Amino acid sequence: MKKVVTTPEFADQHDFIASLPERFERGEGKIIYNGRNQLREFTNNGVTMVVKSFCLPKFINRIAYGFLRSSKAQRSCEYAQLLLSKGIATPAPIGYVTERNGLLFGRSYYASVKSDYTHNFYDAVQPGVANRDKYLVAVAKTTARLHECGFLHKDYSAGNILLRELPDGTIRVEIIDLNRIRFRKISLDEGCKNFERLPMNEDIVSVMAPPYAEARKLDVAQCLSALNTYNTYKI
DSSP states (O other): OEEEEEOGGGGGGHHHHHTHHHHHHTTOSEEEEESSSEEEEEEETTEEEEEEEEOOOOHHHHHHBTTTBOOHHHHHHHHHHHHHHTTOOOOOEEEEEEEEETTEEEEEEEEEEOOOOOEEHHHHTSTTOTTHHHHHHHHHHHHHHHHHTTEEETTOOGGGEEEEEOTTSOEEEEEOOOTTEEESOOOHHHHHHTTTTSOBOHHHHHHHHHHHHHHHTOOHHHHHHHHHHHOOSBO
């Protein structure tokens, strides 16, 4: 049994989204990542999309998903809509499909429009990168916006923060891989700890702490101290 959902903007993609399990089974699409989960690129009706196929859950979760909690694909789609509603950029969600065999949940697939953002956070902190500080400030402000909205991204790593510089010099930030977001009021300490998986050093922290603190109306010195304390992924 399948559950197929498309967002209103992509209602014309419904049949294609419904066919994703069979397309993956036939090996269609361009593989762009192959690990625990798999990412493939497809184009349909003029829309180029990235589809994430989530691995088969552990047995207990195969019972829980759909009854006690939403699938990762459903959360990815719904959380993307939520971020966009708050003015936080993420690739436009197209829809998702889940499979179930009786009481047992099967695989799930989430489709979003392929991002045209060309870099990620790791690229931005490499030696000699032009406008490095502009990228860092933009990420700090976007992270502050996430936290002020009560969004705690539990997989906040460099590859999940995409960056692009517009012709006018404005830096745009896109957040991806959203299924592990948690929702609650986020303290200064918890917010700063959320940076711990990002490659940083004291110089990078000194650039990011002030705009993050100012956007959240927090004490800059306290944020600087906390970010340095939690900076375990040093470069």
